[in-house]
Amino acid sequence: xxxxxxxxxxxxxxxxxxxxxxxxxxxxxxxxxxxxxxxxxxxxxxxxxxxxxxxxxxxxxxxxxxxxxxxxxxxxxxxxxxxxxxxxxxxxxxxxxxxxxxxxxxxxxxxxxxxxxxxxxxxxxxxxxxxxxxxxxxxxxxxxxxxxxxxxxxxxxxxxxxxxxxxxxxxxxxxxxxxxxxxxxxxxxxxxxxxxxxxxxxxxxxxxxxxxxxxxxxxxxxxxxxxxxxxxxxxxxxxxxxxxxxxxxxxxxxxxxxxxxxxxxxxxxxxxxxxxxxxxxxxxxxxxxxxxxxxxxxxxxxxxxxxxxxxxxxxxxxxxxxxxxxxxxxxxxxxxxxxxxxxxxxxxxxxxxxxxxxxxxxxxxxxxxxxxxxxxxxxxxxxxxxxxxxxxxxxxxxxxxxxxxxxxxxxxxxxxxxxxxxxxxxxx
Amino acid sequence: xxxxxxxxxxxxxxxxxxxxxxxxxxxxxxxxxxxxxxxxxxxxxxxxxxxxxxxxxxxxxxxxxxxxxxxxxxxxxxxxxxxxxxxxxxxxxxxxxxxxxxxxxxxxxxxxxxxxxxxxxxxxxxxxxxxxxxxxxxxxxxxxxxxxxxxxxxxxxxxxxxxxxxxxxxxxxxxxxxxxxxxxxxxxxxxxxxxxxxxxxxxxxxxxxxxxxxxxxxxxxxxxxxxxxxxxxxxxxxxxxxxxxxxxxxxxxxxxxxxxxxxxxxxxxxxxxxxxxxxxxxxxxxxxxxxxxxxxxxxxxxxxxxxxxxxxxxxxxxxxxxx
Numbered sequence: 163x164x165x166x167x168x169x170x171x172x173x174x175x176x177x178x179x180x181x182x183x184x185x186x187x188x189x190x191x192x193x194x195x196x197x198x199x200x201x202x203x204x205x206x207x208x209x210x211x212x213x214x215x216x217x218x219x220x221x222x223x224x225x226x227x228x229x230x231x232x233x234x235x236x237x238x239x240x241x242x243x244x245x246x247x248x249x250x251x252x253x254x255x256x257x258x259x260x261x262x263x264x265x266x267x268x269x270x271x272x273x274x275x276x277x278x279x280x281x282x283x284x285x286x287x288x289x290x291x292x293x294x295x296x297x298x299x300x301x302x303x304x305x306x307x308x309x310x311x312x313x314x315x316x317x318x319x320x321x322x323x324x325x326x327x328x329x330x331x332x333x334x335x336x337x338x339x340x341x342x343x344x345x346x347x348x349x350x351x352x353x354x355x356x357x358x359x360x361x362x363x364x365x366x367x368x369x370x371x372x373x374x375x376x377x378x379x380x381x382x383x384x385x386x387x388x389x390x391x392x393x394x395x396x397x398x399x400x401x402x403x404x405x406x407x408x409x410x411x412x413x414x415x416x417x418x419x420x421x422x423x424x425x426x427x428x429x430x431x432x433x434x435x436x437x438x439x440x441x442x443x444x445x446x447x448x449x450x451x452x453x454x455x456x457x458x459x460x461x462x463x464x465x466x467x468x469x470x471x472x473x474x475x476x477x478x479x480x481x482x483x484x485x486x487x488x489x490x491x492x493x494x495x496x497x498x499x500x501x502x503x504x505x506x507x508x509x510x511x512x513x514x515x516x517x518x519x520x521x522x523x524x525x526x527x528x529x530x531x532x533x534x535x536x537x538x539x540x541x542x543x544x545x546x547x548x549x550x551x552x553x554x555x556x557x558x559x560x561x562x563x564x565x566x567x568x569x570x571x572x573x574x575x576x577x578x579x580x581x582x583x584x585x586x587x588x589x590x
Numbered sequence: 591x592x593x594x595x596x597x598x599x600x601x602x603x604x605x606x607x608x609x610x611x612x613x614x615x616x617x618x619x620x621x622x623x624x625x626x627x628x629x630x631x632x633x634x635x636x637x638x639x640x641x642x643x644x645x646x647x648x649x650x651x652x653x654x655x656x657x658x659x660x661x662x663x664x665x666x667x668x669x670x671x672x673x674x675x676x677x678x679x680x681x682x683x684x685x686x687x688x689x690x691x692x693x694x695x696x697x698x699x700x701x702x703x704x705x706x707x708x709x710x711x712x713x714x715x716x717x718x719x720x721x722x723x724x725x726x727x728x729x730x731x732x733x734x735x736x737x738x739x740x741x742x743x744x745x746x747x748x749x750x751x752x753x754x755x756x757x758x759x760x761x762x763x764x765x766x767x768x769x770x771x772x773x774x775x776x777x778x779x780x781x782x783x784x785x786x787x788x789x790x791x792x793x794x795x796x797x798x799x800x801x802x803x804x805x806x807x808x809x810x811x812x813x814x815x816x817x818x819x820x821x822x823x824x825x826x827x828x829x830x831x832x833x834x835x836x837x838x839x840x841x842x843x844x845x846x847x848x849x850x851x852x853x854x855x856x857x858x859x860x861x862x863x864x865x866x867x868x869x870x871x872x873x874x875x876x877x878x879x880x881x882x883x884x885x886x887x888x889x890x891x892x893x894x895x896x897x898x899x900x901x902x903x904x905x906x907x908x909x910x911x912x913x
Contacts (some may be wrong), residue, residue: 281875281876282871282872282874282875283872283873283874285872286873301846302875302876302913303876303911303912308875308876309875537829
């Protein structure tokens with residue numbers, strides 16, 4: 163039986179996917195359940211397994227290639243089976259790929275290629291100085307590395323070494339520049355270095371997983387492209403703790419565990435409706451005010467960081483929020499999150515209280531404009547009515563995107579969160 | 591040193607060489623009785639007579655054809671084309687005969703003649719009287735092409751052209767005729783095939799020739815104010831062009847811009863850019879930049895003509911953007 167392998171649709175918003183890895187090659191025998199390939203979207207990576215046994219007859223999209231959802235990317239069939247009925251389609255696929263807009267191709271080149279954009283002269287200088295151009299900061303036109311960028315780096319030292327020492331150093335990958343101290347390097351020096359290195363340099367390297375690469379990419383983009391300010395404010399948790407204590411047994415009867423996160427999410431759901439600048443996105447000079455509050459929760463799972471979001475919390479009761487949030491966290495931990503639960507978030511909370519953190523600077527989950535960091539509740543001496551009393555205090559760390567949200571607004575928003583934490587009856 | 595105009599400098603070169611060599615004569619439209627439309631032949635018939643300074647009918651084919659015949663018979667003729675734009679009329683004579691005869695006959699004879707071709711934009715002369723067509727002849731083996739940018743070079747290059755045994759096309763810019771400059775008296779020769787480093791610099795090589803040298807200097811002045819020291823090279827001769835001078839300068843400055851009034855597409859700049867890319871790519875620290883006319887006929891409309899011209903402010907800006 164000829165089985166066409168199509169690019170899967172892994173979420174409502176997915177239009178295309180990139181194949182990051184093939185686990186089989188053309189000619190390999192495939193059994194049901196065998197891993198075929200890894201596909202990456204802008205949100206996550208997934209492994210796709212075979213649902214048919216046979217031979218991997220054709221791979222149409224290679225690693226690094228991108229294909230539209232439902233388009234043909236490979237064929238599984240019997241060893242000698244005629245696949246011309248399907249490969250006929252292959253040509254039309256090739257045609258379709260050719261017609262892809264130029265922009266997409268440029269993006270591919272920019273994002274994935276490890277080609278170093280440097281002028282020919284800069285390359286020549288770098289080669290002479292044995293400088294790795296990929297580590298040179300570009301200041302030239304269009305972000306190109308020019309000669310002065312290479313010139314700015316320290317002059318190469320003329321290393322004196324015996325021919326044998328040079329040869330061994332090259333074989334062992336030892337940079338003589340780094341060990342040269344002025345006197346002629348001998349074979350024994352190189353061997354000594356090699357010995358020391360063998361004892362110290364036992365670091366392992368591995369190619370980062372898909373989720374790590376996506377996280378890295380998103381964090382870098384957010385960090386580099388956003389003027390972020392973090393505001394810190396302590397809230398007295400006494401009332402909130404009492405509220406939780408009273409509700410906990412009620413929820414427990416239904417098998418629900420009520421956490422501070424849930425209550426703070428409820429508070430945010432109420433406030434974000436009023437603070438529309440904080441429940442917004444800001445891209446290309448366009449401000450988008452979101453109609454719904456979709457609260458993302460940062461979840462630390464074995465594979466890395468996931469941020470699923472609970473959609474439409476502005477209309478949810480505390481019970482519903484608790485229920486939905488726990489479902490998502492469970493799904494994240496068992497790697498069963500749907501791609502749609504990972505997209506469309508409008509505001510994120512991240513809680514490091516369980517690790518004892520008292521303050522941190524969360525990074526915004528773009529295209530959102532704010533993120534609230536929640537810290538540990540600590541009993542602290544506080545001056546109240548001129549008396550020092552011990553109160554359970556919790557620090558809130560709110561990071562906002564100053565390009566849209568000004569400091570005054572951020573401060574006002576945070577102080578209102580504090581107010582509601584200290585007087586949760588306002589929720590009613 | 592005394593200052594004379596470009597036009598006077600060419601006249602001086604003609605007179606000096608004609609006195610020396612009785613085989614030299616000149617023919618063209620309106621050059622003898624009128625003295626040339628730019629006055630570049632004024633007074634020449636008085637000294638040498640109408641036999642050596644001849645007015646012809648309006649036929650470029652006849653002028654070039656007659657000069658080639660005379661050259662083959664041992665004379666050293668000079669043909670005036672009135673406007674470079676009219677050379678197309680005599681194109682077969684120019685590129686198939688004048689340029690090729692020496693080679694077709696195994697070097698048994700040479701064609702020692704000079705074709706004088708006033709070129710470039712003046713003011714509202716429109717598409718058929720404003721062109722710079724030097725790049726056509728860069729693609730024709732067998733002719734020498736010179737393009738003086740100032741009065742001294744006008745004299746020196748014309749004298750060298752008159753003494754050369756190969757056919758030489760001498761492009762003289764119409765606006766430059768009135769430009770004054772210091773010109774050495776008497777024997778003054780500018781060698782064919784040698785460029786002139788008109789201004790030394792360290793940060794970018796600007797190559798130009800003829801009228802566009804003015805823009806090259808203006809651009810260098812603007813860049814200088816921004817701390818960019820431009821080296822300006824006057825090619826002087828386009829065929830054969832001075833490859834060594836170009837490479838030497840580019841290897842020093844690591845950047846190259848070429849400026850000419852002629853159309854940018856397929857122009858002299860394209861040849862220079864390709865030559866440098868082929869031979870000194872590893873010395874380049876920025877893309878090679880070419881500045882020339884847009885790919886459209888020279889407009890008659892004054893505002894459009896103004897927009898069509900090279901603008902040194904714009905050129906400097908574009909160069910600076912690549913630093």
